[in-house]
Every structure is written in structure tokens, then in C-alpha cells.
Amino acid sequence: MTERAPDAVTQAKASPGKSSFSLPGVEGIPALDDLSGDRSQPTPEAAQVMTPSSAVLEEHDDGRTPAAGDASMTSTATSAPTPFQRPLPRTMAIANQKGGVGKTTTAVNLGACLAELGYRTLVVDLDPQGNASTGLGINIRDLQASMYDVVLNDLPIEDCVEATAVRNLFCAPAALDLAGAEIELVPAFSREMRLRRSLEAVRDDYDFVLIDCPPSLGLLTVNGLAAASEVLVPIQCEYYALEGLGQLLRNVQLVQRNLNPRLELSAMVLVMYDARTKLADQVVHEVRDHFGEKVCNSIVPRTVRLSEAPSFGQPIITFDPTSRGSIAYRSLAMEVSGGAAQRAG
Numbered sequence: 001m002t003e004r005a006p007d008a009v010t011q012a013k014a015s016p017g018k019s020s021f022s023l024p025g026v027e028g029i030p031a032l033d034d035l036s037g038d039r040s041q042p043t044p045e046a047a048q049v050m051t052p053s054s055a056v057l058e059e060h061d062d063g064r065t066p067a068a069g070d071a072s073m074t075s076t077a078t079s080a081p082t083p084f085q086r087p088l089p090r091t092m093a094i095a096n097q098k099g100g101v102g103k104t105t106t107a108v109n110l111g112a113c114l115a116e117l118g119y120r121t122l123v124v125d126l127d128p129q130g131n132a133s134t135g136l137g138i139n140i141r142d143l144q145a146s147m148y149d150v151v152l153n154d155l156p157i158e159d160c161v162e163a164t165a166v167r168n169l170f171c172a173p174a175a176l177d178l179a180g181a182e183i184e185l186v187p188a189f190s191r192e193m194r195l196r197r198s199l200e201a202v203r204d205d206y207d208f209v210l211i212d213c214p215p216s217l218g219l220l221t222v223n224g225l226a227a228a229s230e231v232l233v234p235i236q237c238e239y240y241a242l243e244g245l246g247q248l249l250r251n252v253q254l255v256q257r258n259l260n261p262r263l264e265l266s267a268m269v270l271v272m273y274d275a276r277t278k279l280a281d282q283v284v285h286e287v288r289d290h291f292g293e294k295v296c297n298s299i300v301p302r303t304v305r306l307s308e309a310p311s312f313g314q315p316i317i318t319f320d321p322t323s324r325g326s327i328a329y330r331s332l333a334m335e336v337s338g339g340a341a342q343r344a345g
């Protein structure tokens with residue numbers, strides 16, 4: 001398929017004629033057509049998908065803090081229809097094998113913003129660091145049950161799910177013991193499908209399930225990809241943003257071919273955008289040139305408030321509701337949901 005260029009920087013030809021700027025890693029990225037998933041099953045639920053607009057937010061304004069004003073403040077607010085809407089329920093793996101690229105921040109804050117829109121949302125913490133769990137206010141040193149028990153001991157996932165301070169937002173927490181699962185799973189029966197099986201039992205309880213994957217391409221991430229119908233990839237607005245992405249996308253392909261034909265690369269989210277640097281803009285253009293419609297319009301800025309919120313165990317929308325991070329993740333939630341009508345009670 002794609003030929004590997006020995007020197008990524010000089011030989012990449014991602015966007016002919018657009019600019020001389022090219023990110024390392026872009027040449028190793030497989031064709032996106034191969035990552036669209038098998039949609040041969042008709043999806044009559046598509047009719048449920050409604051027009052997203054600020055009206056959607058006002059409709060659910062029954063005491064929860066609405067984001068309508070905020071959404072209209074940002075140029076990234078979306079209008080209908082968005083290319084990201086899909087029938088509910090949706091299970092999205094948030095994956096990128098690099099650490100520190102914003103997976104957990106996106107799982108927590110996109111999850112909170114979807115919940116604020118009225119969608120019942122479950123954040124599944126698949127990272128032994130447990131950062132999504134602590135970021136949602138859960139004390140992971142004190143867990144009765146966690147994702148370790150779900151993945152290794154067949155504990156029903158609902159037995160470890162905890163409510164959070166945000167209405168409609170739930171978390172299946174992880175703690176350090178999950179690190180052992182990566183090895184303990186190796187000889188286990190049906191080792192790649194553990195998470196998928198456990199989520200099937202709660203499929204109708206949530207509108208969105210967001211799986212926060214660990215920074216590796218090991219068995220836990222494979223479990224995340226096998227359980228999901230979509231992959232959402234956060235991309236840092238930095239020079240090495242695309243390095244390693246080819247490998248991730250090839251793994252998505254492998255899971256698609258062998259375990260989960262419906263899996264689709266559905267969205268890429270640009271995060272940690274620093275408006276003061278020219279490089280950030282170049283990265284945005286390059287990623288958009290290459291991935292086109294897969295890239296969400298909403299861009300998450302680099303802000304200190306987003307990095308402070310987890311230490312208070314809060315998503316940004318409760319920690320600092322009017323901050324730029326809140327506005328960006330609200331806008332992203334509107335865009336990703338496309339205003340689909342909620343299904344779950």
C-alpha cells in the first residue's frame with residue numbers, strides 16, 4: 001500500500017501543492033477508506049438523528065447548566081448536520097498510543113459535556129494510571145471493584161460503575177492493578193473480547209460509552225478497540241503529532257479485519273492548540289489537509305485551567321464553566337453528538 005519513506009520530513013507528500021510543511025509520520029498513514037468500518041447493516045436509527053443547534057441545549061435546560069451561550073461564543077460551534085453524528089448508542093475508544101496527548105482530558109471533558117447535553121454517558125477507564133477516574137473525583141485507592149475485575153474476573157461492569165458529580169455522567173474506574181491485566185490476559189480465553197462482552201450487557205443503559213485507552217497498543221487497547229464502534233483520536237498541535245499514528249491506524253485496521261468489522265475511525269480532535277505559535281496553525285492545516293472531514297471543527301486550546309481541573313477531581317465544566325476549555329469541549333460535544341436524540345432513560 002503506502003511506501004515507507006526513509007526520511008519522513010523531506011519525503012512526505014501528504015498534501016501536494018499545499019505547502020512545503022510536512023509532519024513526520026504522515027507518510028506511514030494508511031488510506032482512510034480502509035478505516036471506515038463495515039456499515040453494510042442498515043441503520044434505521046439514523047432517522048433519530050436530529051438537527052444540532054443551540055436549541056438542542058435549551059431543550060434540556062431543566063436545571064443543568066446549559067451551554068447555549070458558550071457555544072454561540074465560539075466560532076467552532078457547529079451547525080447541522082455534522083459528519084460525526086451516528087445512531088445511538090455509541091461506543092467510542094479514545095486512542096493514541098502516545099502518552100500525554102490529551103486522551104484522558106478528552107474522555108473526561110467530552111464525557112462531561114455530552115452528559116450536560118442530556119446524554120447518559122459512561123467513561124470506561126482502561127488506563128492503569130486511573131487518571132480518568134481521579135479526574136472525575138473517584139478515589140482509586142479505595143475501590144471495591146474496578147475495571148481489573150471486569151476484564152479479568154468477569155465482574156459485571158455495572159458492579160464497578162460509580163456516579164460522578166455531573167448528572168448523567170458515570171465512570172467505570174481503573175487502578176494500578178490493571179497494569180497486571182496486560183500480562184495476565186495473555187493466556188486468557190477470548191482475551192481480546194473481554195471488554196466487549198461486558199459492555200454488551202449495559203448497551204442500552206448509556207447513550208455514549210467513552211473508553212479511555214492506555215498509551216500503548218497492547219491487549220488493553222485492543223480490548224478497547226474491539227468493544228468500540230468508533231475510534232476518536234486526539235492529536236496534539238505539535239510537530240510530532242502524527243508520528244506513530246500510522247501504527248495506531250494499522251492496528252485499528254487489524255482489529256477491524258479480525259475482531260470488529262464495524263469499527264470505524266470516526267473523529268480526530270486537535271488539542272493543546274497554542275494560538276501564539278505559527279507551528280500550531282501549520283499542524284492544524286496539515287492535519288486537515290490529510291484527514292479532511294475526519295477532523296472536528298472544534299479545536300481544544302492549551303489552557304492551564306484544563307490541566308488544573310483533574311487535581312480537583314472535576315471536569316472543566318464544573319471547575320471553570322466559562323473557561324476556554326469549557327467552551328471548546330462543549331462545542332466538541334455538540335459536534336460529535338450532532339444533536340442526536342437521547343435514547344437512554
Ligand code: ADP
Nearest residue numbers: 099100101102103104105272301302303306307
Ligand atoms: P493522555 O491521556 O493522552 O496521556 P492527558 O489527557 O492525561 O493525556 O494529558 C496529558 C497532560 O496534559 C495532563 O497533565 C493534562 O492535564 C494536560 N493537558 C491535556 N490537555 C490539555 C490542554 N488542552 N491544555 C493544557 N493542558 C492539557
Ligand code: MG
Nearest residue numbers: 103104127131
Ligand atoms: Mg491518559
